[in-house]
Amino acid sequence: MSKPKARISFTVDGKKCSAAPGQTILQAAKDNGIYIPALCRWEGFKPAGACRVCTVRVGGRYMAACTQPVTDGMAVENDVPDLQDMRKALIEMLFVEGNHMCPTCEKSGNCELQALAYRFLMLVPRFPFQFPARRVEPAGKKILLEHNRCIKCLRCVRGVRTRDNKAVFGTLRRSRDKKISVDQVLASALTDKQARQAMDRCPVGSILKKEVGFAVPIGRRKYDKEPIGSDVEKARG
């Protein structure tokens, strides 16, 4: 095997970029000041490729930018109209798949699904609303699971573990019946800090910490101030 190059070069929509070998397309693009929208990704967790919102096109083939390593000479299509429309369709699918009532949601303004909908200028989904019957469930002593809003990004499943590395969250069933659940014993043992973290990592308002809410008023929250992705794009200068 020849020694891998120190830096490799690739392009995103024609713009010349460089990356460290082994980086994913998404990481590498970010380092070059290019925002690729993503929803299930969380820095430091194993990528899941679940939401597919970060899908890019390389040589006519579609791939998730969060899982695909960048290779030397790769020409990535990212901000192109047809691809953006397909990403928007995924956001719309999520809106009709669950029950998302933004005005009453504790996460409004901090919600990444909502923020992406704004970024993609979603007015009304192209798909019919499914209005599934879903519940709110207590999950241990500290948190609630608001299944109406869950998008199965698996961040909680991937990232919330006990000290002896047991998963606190898991998935039940499959297909459209797939559902996030918790180990009740382990969930009850979560500290306040861990419960807060679980809520913050949830991109939507599905994991809620009990007994607190609306500490920061709507209107003064993260994405009330600037669109999602702005931080990445600002870094480009």
Next chain:
Amino acid sequence: MPAEGSLASILARHRRDRTRLIDILREVQAKNGHISPEAAAEIAAGLGLSTVEVEGAATFYHFFSARPAGTYAVYLNDNIVSVMKGRAAVASAFEKAAGCRFGETTPDGRIGLYRTSCIGMNDQEPAALINGVVFTKLTPAKVKLIVEGMNAGMNVRAMIAATGDGANAAKLVRAMVKNNIRKEGPVILASFRSGAAVKKAVKITPEGVIAEVKKANLLGRGGAGFPTGLKWEFCRREKGENHYVVCNADEGEPGTFKDRVILTERPHLLFEGMTVAGYAVGARKGLLYLRGEYAYLAPYLESLLAGLRKKNLLGKRIAGKAGFSFDIEIKLGAGAYVCGEESALLQSAQGERGEPRDRPPFPVQSGFLFQPTTVNNVETLCAAARIIEKGADWFKAMGTPRSAGTKVLSVSGDCKKPGVYEVPFGLTVRRLLEMAGGPDAQAVQIGGPSGACISRGQLERAIAFEDLATGGSIIVIGPGRDLFEVIRNFMEFFVEESCGWCVPCRAGNPLLLRKLEKIMSGKGTPADIIEIESWGRIIKAMSRCGLGQTSPNPILTTIQNFREMYESKVERGRDFLPEFDLAEAVKEASAVTGQVFAASDTEQSHE
């Protein structure tokens, strides 16, 4: 020592090995008829997992249940050929005789009725599994007898009227399944002398074996057509603690059953293919991942493996070759179509939910237990064994220049001779229909629901990688059938079998199904055809694995090949038709209150 049959003894026998979770769950389900929350917690504690992880695996597969499934758990196949052959009457006969509906158990918990996806018996439908025992060609009269037997507490195996042909009648099988081999070809279904491939393989180097398979231009028979020799070469080159050979015997594509026949009649050829692959890639262990629906074959296959060990065709110093050790373990699935996808299969084989992995890394780099693994289809491994036995040149002389050899096809549906046909690549669909006795088909589904539905105008097309690539499922759809019902059945299948991991497949397929039903109901407009096509393309492009990347095919290929059928269903010249049906929406309220709601000015419906 824990009591025999107790959960503790089951866990101990599996060495409290987390990667054996599915094996453990299978045993608990078989013993207790369900996996209770208490059992899940005990298994979790025994394996060092959280309870939700065990529940996650237990709720993923069709054949596990959290509530008692019934002393007799009946799983009736609901694929389209079962429907064509009278499933509806059989299903209502079950409900009537048993006294419960599908999805329920009888009040005494004796009988449970469930639907399931294709169980690999399309040439003898309607078929069902009862406690893992296969019942074929069901009729309402037979159902009545079966339910009587269940109510009398009979052993399920004793309810089989007669065993099928060939090894189906073997002592360790005793299944009523029929092979229906209609055409024996020279590669897969011809007779095979045990040892013929392995003894030849060990006389050449592993590299030589790979070179021969490459020279033969053997392409993967599962449908994707990846060159087998190249896969073996990649796997061999990869560094790892262990290398593995995994045989994908999870044929779940509706309409395919040829692997079942190969497993029944040519298991030695398959085992030698696995052994040859093990020699080639440097593996000491092979896994046969057998779909849960074919569990009835497992005891028989185990006995054959024991025989091979005695004959020194498995084990240490195989065929006298110093340093060559290889053995095969059978791993059973538990009902999940997506496990036919190789990375989902690997997850399932190591005790997880059968959810596909991201690629890269590919299985050749990081497969079973994250070690270098070659995953090959049953038929591919058989062909590889035959190539070593008879040579690449012999193999390449059959088929077409790009598609060497033969293909085993599972033919079912509206034809006189459903069954298994081994034919050279390049055979036209028209010729196949003549052989199978279904020449007047209005449509032919090639490659199952994930493949393509072709019209009469395309019957000259050939079964070959360069034209109609297929894993082998051929469903003949005769004149007079409502093709929309076929498409709907396929879409329901994909909705049900999606693992639910990625958004487009999980959330998108139900939307396609709903849109299709809108068109079928006559409430569609030309815009709906445009939309459903566009949505289908989005799902194909954005999905994570082969399931979602092909699930819109039933719709997309029929819009392409039967466009007039769609156009005849929609109202031309109108841009919009309300999907909303007021009378339907308030039906429940109307029934309760007796109040009349007008659906429109002209339609007043009430008692």
